[in-house]
Amino acid sequence: MRFDIRLLPRLILAWVGMALTTILLAPVLIITSMIAGSGYATYRIGRAWNWAVAKFMGVSFSLIGAEKLVPGESYIITPNHQSFADILALFVCLPTPFRWVIKRELLKIPLFGPALGATGAICLDRSDREGSVKTLQESRDKLEGGWSVLIYPEGTRTPDGLLHPFKKGAFMMAVQTGISILPVTCNGAFKIMPKKKLLFRPGHVTLTIGDPMVTEGLTVNDVPQLMERTWQAINQHLNPGYDPFDSALRCAGR
Secondary structure, eight states: OOOOGGGGHHHHHHHHHHHHHHHHHHHHHHHHHHHHHHSSSHHHHHHHHHHHHHHHHHOOEEEEEESSTTOOOEEEEEOOOOOOOHHHHHHHHOOOOOEEEEEEGGSTTHHHHHHHHHTTTTEEEETTTHHHHHHHTTTTTGTTTSSSSETTTTSSOSSSSOOOOSSSSSHHHHHOOOOOEEEEESSSSSHHHOOTOOOOOEEEEEEOOOOBOOOOOOOGGGGHHHHHHHHHHHHHHHHHHOOOOHHHHHHOOO
């Protein structure tokens, strides 16, 4: 991404705003997690953090397909991962509360890490593949009470905006628990803030929810086919030509 000096005020506003929001909300989030038992209070605080950061960045969102979600139902949410901007979009837009599946090393970030852990996130050690799969299988109790879990099946952010091969952790969890897969496609986040870039441009992200995929009755032998079906479901809504800087999109978003 070529730096545009005209964006400098927005960049300064965003990074200062993000720092102040984290300093203010992280202690509240940690304390609330010790008091509130259900996790909904911490989830709402986390959502407020993401909403505030998006506003500072000038990023807006649209959601397509929300009617496909059944209220109170748990899902294993599997979005494509384009950039930091799609994390904001998912937290702000998705109507179902969910737990993040995150890299364990994120917990080491001052203030942000402990606050993220306080939301009930499921932490994985990427150096231990078998242990990570076992952790996912043992996290069924975190999905009670209408909670879902969000796992990026690619495992990391895309380097080019396209959809890359999936890891099997989310799908092993799905067949072990019988919880439906919910494919979600993100468009726009990659161009707003590409991988390994601290620079960004204000823009619009669109999330498209696909049809839930029932996994009850499936076994480990069905995992490869389930992965392929999910990949196709996400990819069919992926638009490499999507322009997140179109003013018409931003005016229509939130």
